[in-house]
Amino acid sequence: MGARKLAAGNAQRKNAVFIEPRVGNARDVPRRGWIEVVCGSMFSGKTEELIRRLNRAKIARQHVEIFKPGLDTRYHAQDVVSHNANSIRSTPIQLPEEMLLLASSCDVVGVDEAQFFDASLVEVCTQLANHGKRVIVAGLDMDYLGQPFGPMPVLMAVAEYVTKVHAVCVCCGEIASYSFRIAASESKILLGETDSYEARCRGCFLEGQKGKQGEEEPLTATAQAQH
Numbered sequence: 629m630g631a632r633k634l635a636a637g638n639a640q641r642k643n644a645v646f647i648e649p650r651v652g653n654a655r656d657v658p659r660r661g662w663i664e665v666v667c668g669s670m671f672s673g674k675t676e677e678l679i680r681r682l683n684r685a686k687i688a689r690q691h692v693e694i695f696k697p698g699l700d701t702r703y704h705a706q707d708v709v710s711h712n713a714n715s716i717r718s719t720p721i722q723l724p725e726e727m728l729l730l731a732s733s734c735d736v737v738g739v740d741e742a743q744f745f746d747a748s749l750v751e752v753c754t755q756l757a758n759h760g761k762r763v764i765v766a767g768l769d770m771d772y773l774g775q776p777f778g779p780m781p782v783l784m785a786v787a788e789y790v791t792k793v794h795a796v797c798v799c800c801g802e803i804a805s806y807s808f809r810i811a812a813s814e815s816k817i818l819l820g821e822t823d824s825y826e827a828r829c830r831g832c833f834l835e836g837q838k839g840k841q842g843e844e845e846p847l848t849a850t851a852q853a854q855h
């Protein structure tokens with residue numbers, strides 16, 4: 629075989645190596661997607677991080693669909709909006725199953741306020757990832773009592789990637805992992821902002837909970853401002 633023919637054959641084989649990974653891996657297993665979870669307290673930057681990842685996917689010319697629970701109409705009926713007014717167009721849905729049809733032709737699926745969905749969100753995200761989609765889910769990991777919130781703990785268990793983001797404690801300036809409720813409601817779901825919640829660190833959260841049970845608590849930043 630001439631040297632030129634040999635070189636052409638080698639080049640062809642090299643190209644094949646570059647083309648193959650687009651359809652499967654070395655063992656011909658079909659390409660799968662994955663699940664990413666962004667969790668933390670209120671004001672920790674979950675929505676900002678979700679929007680950042682989705683915008684980057686759009687820059688990469690990927691087809692992106694974003695969903696949020698229909699009940700979350702705090703800032704906008706349709707958009708996902710962060711506390712510092714970043715926003716991205718989304719589709720409000722009642723049930724996670726609606727995503728199976730609505731996201732069937734996209735590459736990347738974003739979900740905000742995931743804590744408000746029921747356990748079927750886990751199955752739906754798993755199916756989407758199994759069918760090759762990148763699924764990015766943002767939500768509160770804990771409710772106002774410091775208890776795991778809705779489907780979030782199971783989602784964190786099945787996800788390939790989990791990012792926990794932190795707010796700043798409004799009482800002491802430490803990193804905050806808790807959403808302390810200042811409004812006088814004991815219902816699990818209470819939509820709200822700084823009017824109803826404060827980001828707090830563990831110590832300041834525990835102090836606040838004691839205060840609610842009638843024990844003495846130092847004045848919070850919000851309470852000081854109101855004086």
Ligand SMILES: Nc1ncnc2c1ncn2[C@@H]1O[C@H](COP(=O)(O)OP(=O)(O)O)[C@@H](O)[C@H]1O
Pocket residue numbers: 668669670671672673674675676677709710711712794795796797798827
């Ligand atoms: N206590 C706080 N700690 C950190 N950021 C705060 C706090 N209070 C308000 N913010 C604002 O909230 C933004 C994050 O908003 P967002 O992404 O909507 O958070 P999340 O979705 O986690 O509630 C921050 O960039 C900041 O401007």
Ligand SMILES: Cc1cn([C@H]2C[C@H](O)[C@@H](COP(=O)(O)O)O2)c(=O)[nH]c1=O
Pocket residue numbers: 669670671674675702767768770771772773807816817818819820821
């Ligand atoms: C802790 C806690 C929060 N909520 C509500 C309050 C807000 O409307 C959302 C969280 O929004 P964010 O984007 O994470 O700031 O959830 C609730 O209903 N119950 C709770 O215990």
Ligand SMILES: [Zn+2]
Pocket residue numbers: 797798799800801802828829830831832833
């Ligand atoms: Zn604190």
